[in-house]
Amino acid sequence: MVTRRHFISSMLACACCVPNAQTASSVATDDTSFQILCGMRHTPTVDSIENMRAARPEAIRVIKWVANLIGVRPVFEVLAADFKRRNIAVAATRGDHRYVIYDAKWFVFEDNRVSWYSIYILAHEIGHHIYGHTHGFKPDQHQGELDADRFGGWVVARLGGRLDQALAFMPYLSEKGGKTHPPRNKRIEATRKGWLAGAPSDYRLGFPR
Secondary structure, eight states, X not given: OOOHHHHHHHHHHOGGGSOOOOOOTTOOSSGGXXXXXXXXXXXXXXXXXXXXXXXXXXXXXXXXXXXXXXXXXXXXXXXXXXXXXXXXXXXXXXXTXXXXXXXXXXXXXXXXXXXXXXXXXXXXXXXXXXXXXXXXXXXXXXXXXXXXXXXXXXXXXXXXXXXHHHTTTGGGSOSSOOSSSOOHHHHHHHHHXXXXXXXXXXXXXXXXX
């Protein structure tokens, strides 16, 4: 019998489940029209992101998975780019379009597999869009990042990932944090809470909260 967890695992690993890359019709010829609003580790400027181009099909698939989980049409467009600074990924807008732009150097899709930390990061940036951070809703910046972290943890759990897989990217985050991003321990806790909220009941039973 194929369980939901086995089915999702096969989607993560199987190349035939990945569609052809969508055409990047909205890739800007004038990158200055993008507004870069939220970053995984800091908020970069537009000129620090170069060569925006069509995303890998695996990244497009992740965006569709997340959209399906929350029951919406996949309106978040995903692009690859070259980042001058190690920011990993950002949430951005261009006109009425919403984007997730990732640093191609960080997202290595070996054997057509998608790493859990890549799923978490893409989900984190979608979280900024979901919470309205890119369309006028401006909470405390630290709280905004924690909300996105929680959403990332929830997505990993819903796709069948373990808690340690949801937390796989945490060692790369600042231990102390800064003006725009909270310290690592708070981000770990937010991700953990999101994972607990999304995990199946057999994971939650007896798990320390």
